[in-house]
Amino acid sequence: MPLEAPNLDDRRFKDLFEELRSLIPRYAPEWTDHNLSDPGITMMQLFSYLGEIILFRLNRVPDRNYIKFLQLIGVEQKAAAPPRAEVTFTLVSPAPPTVYIPQGTQIGAQVEPPPQSAIATPMLPPEPEEPVIFETDEPLIAIGAELTAILVFDGKTFTAAFRAAEEDSPIHIKHLILSTKREYQKLGKICEKTEFEPYYELVR
Structure with missing residues (x-):
């Protein structure tokens, strides 16, 4: 149709x-x-x-x-432009740890035919089309390193440690409460009494 x-x-x-x-x-x-x-x-x-x-x-x-x-009326067609796509390079093995991929590296993408409808008349699968060839815009480095650890920065604990160091004392609950108050101020939140009892006097 x-x-x-x-x-x-x-x-x-x-x-x-x-x-x-x-x-x-x-x-x-x-x-x-x-x-x-x-x-x-x-x-x-x-x-x-x-x-x-x-x-x-x-x-x-x-x-x-x-x-x-x-x-x-001043409406012009956009100029023709090649298609763009994001690709991911994965190293087959961790050795060597890095691989340099130069600019203009060609990558093939196989076009899969659409699935046939359940109510359509059965037909022979179409001939496979030629793969679509892309080229990388910029050079890049594929890293074969494996993620083994993640360092997370905790602003509240860092501020509490900094306050304790200023007083030359270990970290106490007072330092944690005051650092939490500081994080609330950054977010524009109000320190509610129900959240900070029995330390509400420290954040008033």
Whole structure:
């Protein structure tokens, strides 16, 4: 089944007529007779009929005319550009630990055919297409190192340790409470009494 071109404007006679009649109070407030017997309403019906004919023909203009019409109002097509994709390089073995991948390295991507519908007539699988070739934009280094540990920075504990060092004393609960108060201030949060009991006096 061929694809149908979308309508550029799907308004019909009734839509155009109702739109015109709704504009009367804005542009002609002294016009109060909106009955079908009014000559002005008759003219609106005529223009709505002509407008529907124009829209009918407009929805059937070729693509080339559509592009030219867009150019007349300042809309230009984007220039053609090659497709871009993110790729991940994985080393087969950890030795050597690093591999240099130069710029312009070609990578092939196999295009998989779409799955057949359960209600479609069974057909032979299509011939495999040629792989799509990409090239890397920049040189990069693939690292074969394995993640063995993660260092996490705890701002609250660091601040508590810094306060204790200033007092030349071990870290006490007072230092942790005050450092927590500092983190709350950074986030714009209020120290609620229910959260800090029985140390609420330290954060007031």
